[in-house]
Every structure is written in structure tokens, then in C-alpha cells.
Amino acid sequence: MTSTATFTVSGMTCEHCVASVSEEVLEIAGVLVVDVDLPTGRLTVTSDQPISEDEVVSAVDEAGYRVS
Numbered sequence: 001m002t003s004t005a006t007f008t009v010s011g012m013t014c015e016h017c018v019a020s021v022s023e024e025v026l027e028i029a030g031v032l033v034v035d036v037d038l039p040t041g042r043l044t045v046t047s048d049q050p051i052s053e054d055e056v057v058s059a060v061d062e063a064g065y066r067v068s
């Protein structure tokens with residue numbers, strides 16, 4: 001069973017930003033798919049287990065952006 005969570009990331013301005021966020025979030029244990037929509041800042045995370053919002057916020061912060 002998969003779990004999907006959606007977040008809004010602020011501060012991204014280009015595809016490099018999208019790649020940075022995606023790489024960091026993909027390092028979270030259990031994450032299968034990361035989809036980042038640059039124009040809206042929407043980050044959708046699909047995982048094979050529930051992941052905590054704190055883990056995602058931390059990964060986005062590590063990439064240099066913030067969950068708003």
C-alpha cells in the first residue's frame with residue numbers, strides 16, 4: 001500500500017531548484033516517487049510507508065528551500 005502527501009515549497013525558481021528538492025526528498029526512507037510542480041511549488045511525495053511531515057520539511061530545508 002502506498003501513501004501520498006502533498007506540500008507547498010517556496011523559493012524555487014528553476015529546474016535546478018526542482019532537482020535539488022527531489023534529490024533530498026528521495027533520500028527519505030520509503031519514498032518511491034517525488035513530483036515537483038515548479039509554477040505552483042506543489043511537492044507530491046509517494047511512499048511505501050507513512051512518512052512524517054518533519055522528515056519532508058527537513059529534506060526541503062537541506063535543499064535550501066522551505067515548506068510553506
